[in-house]
Amino acid sequence: MTYxxxxxxxxxxxxxxxxxxxxxxxxxxxxxxxxxxxxxxxxSEIMGAIPERECLPSAPSLQRKMSLCAKIQDxxxxxQLLYRVAEDLGKxxxxxxxxxxxxxxxxxxxxxxxxxxxxxxALIGWLIDGAALVTQASLxxxxxxxxxxxxxxxxxxEQLHLRHGEYITLELALGTEHQRWMFQDAxxxxxxxxxxxxxxxxxxxxxxxxRWKVKTRTNEQQREEFLDRYVxxxxxxxxxxxxxxxxxxxxxxxxxxxxEDIDWAPLEAIKRNEGPETAxxxxxxxxxxxxxxxxxxxxxxxxxxxx
Amino acid sequence: xxxxxxxxxAGHKDPFEHVGAVTAPDPELALLMAKECFFRxxxxxxxxxxxxxxxxxxxxxxxxxxxxGKEYRFPHAYRDVITLRKxxxxxxxxxxxxx
Numbered sequence: 001m002t003y004x005x006x007x008x009x010x011x012x013x014x015x016x017x018x019x020x021x022x023x024x025x026x027x028x029x030x031x032x033x034x035x036x037x038x039x040x041x042x043x044s045e046i047m048g049a050i051p052e053r054e055c056l057p058s059a060p061s062l063q064r065k066m067s068l069c070a071k072i073q074d075x076x077x078x079x080q081l082l083y084r085v086a087e088d089l090g091k092x093x094x095x096x097x098x099x100x101x102x103x104x105x106x107x108x109x110x111x112x113x114x115x116x117x118x119x120x121x122a123l124i125g126w127l128i129d130g131a132a133l134v135t136q137a138s139l140x141x142x143x144x145x146x147x148x149x150x151x152x153x154x155x156x157x158e159q160l161h162l163r164h165g166e167y168i169t170l171e172l173a174l175g176t177e178h179q180r181w182m183f184q185d186a187x188x189x190x191x192x193x194x195x196x197x198x199x200x201x202x203x204x205x206x207x208x209x210x211r212w213k214v215k216t217r218t219n220e221q222q223r224e225e226f227l228d229r230y231v232x233x234x235x236x237x238x239x240x241x242x243x244x245x246x247x248x249x250x251x252x253x254x255x256x257x258x259x260e261d262i263d264w265a266p267l268e269a270i271k272r273n274e275g276p277e278t279a280x281x282x283x284x285x286x287x288x289x290x291x292x293x294x295x296x297x298x299x300x301x302x303x304x305x306x307x
Numbered sequence: 308x309x310x311x312x313x314x315x316x317a318g319h320k321d322p323f324e325h326v327g328a329v330t331a332p333d334p335e336l337a338l339l340m341a342k343e344c345f346f347r348x349x350x351x352x353x354x355x356x357x358x359x360x361x362x363x364x365x366x367x368x369x370x371x372x373x374x375x376g377k378e379y380r381f382p383h384a385y386r387d388v389i390t391l392r393k394x395x396x397x398x399x400x401x402x403x404x405x406x
Binding site (some may be wrong): 018026065066070122140148149152157160163164166167170171173174236237238281 | 313319322335353354377379380381382384385389392394395396398399400
């Protein structure tokens with residue numbers, strides 16, 4: 001069978017809604033695309049732990065500190081599940097860690113921004129996890145089967161995180177004027193980044209991952225679902241949105257933001273790894289990676305003796 | 308002869324699950340026997356057999372029990388989110404007094 005024949009058979013499988021396993025034949029572009037996508041997801045889970053970790057000292061009680069710790073632990077756990085799935089596509093975990101700390105691979109835009117106070121913990125836990133859940137739930141039907149199996153567990157835990165995030169948001173919403181300000185202030189700083197989170201409008205003709213059904217929905221479909229789900233909830237708590245201000249579109253029956261109101265420049269900078277906190281967060285990651293080198297070496301030594 | 312534990316995956320979205328065991332002289336025959344014992348009606352899309360002596364099991368199952376005071380790992384710890392939501396909604400309808 002020539003490469004072209006195999007590619008044709010593969011495309012037919014995808015077209016029929018078949019799922020691809022790690023040991024199946026797949027085109028090089030499919031393998032590389034899925035690997036890059038899952039690696040970026042894994043990087044984001046591990047980098048996402050850092051801004052939340054920064055919020056820990058401002059937790060208003062020991063109980064909230066412990067529950068946020070448990071949530072961060074889940075996020076790091078997600079990165080471990082995802083790196084394992086990515087490894088089966090042919091890149092070692094060592095290489096993925098090295099590429100991350102040396103700025104050769106990417107992580108999600110929202111983790112490139114600073115945190116200021118406990119209001120950020122509420123906002124990240126509710127709206128950023130909410131945005132992530134919209135994306136992740138849309139991937140549950142991805143054509144790459146091993147990814148969907150770990151996403152099942154990840155989504156279940158993210159549901160809990162969403163609850164946790166909404167809970168601390170509501171505590172602030174029901175609190176003093178200053179506590180209400182804390183959430184509003186976080187929303188003002190994070191809103192544009194959340195809109196960016198879903199990415200610019202998808203181009204289905206160019207996007208191989210959409211064509212191969214690795215991704216099942218376009219960026220704008222996901223952004224719309226997020227706005228429909230969360231904008232009314234935020235408004236009914238009495239909070240307001242900064243630019244780009246969402247509006248209800250009577251003709252479509254959906255919440256939307258005007259494309260011309262979105263300033264994409266900050267996202268472009270982040271894509272070059274030049275976000276406000278990129279360098280500092282990667283430095284943190286590198287330090288953790290170096291500090292833990294002895295653990296990896298000790299385990300490798302034990303494996304040598306067991307063999 | 309060896310005992311082989313049999314695992315099947317019902318569909319691509321499912322995890323492998325344990326369905327039973329067979330006795331066989333080698334992995335090839337174990338797979339054949341597992342197929343005949345457990346897959347006569349297309350019960351799955353993939354099949355594994357694993358030698359029972361290659362499975363390591365936890366010696367102390369009590370280690371899997373959660374220590375006290377970690378309720379925040381479960382959704383029920385946040386169940387009053389619904390009453391809080393209602394209260395927050397009512398409050399936002401009335402002007403907030405400066406503290």
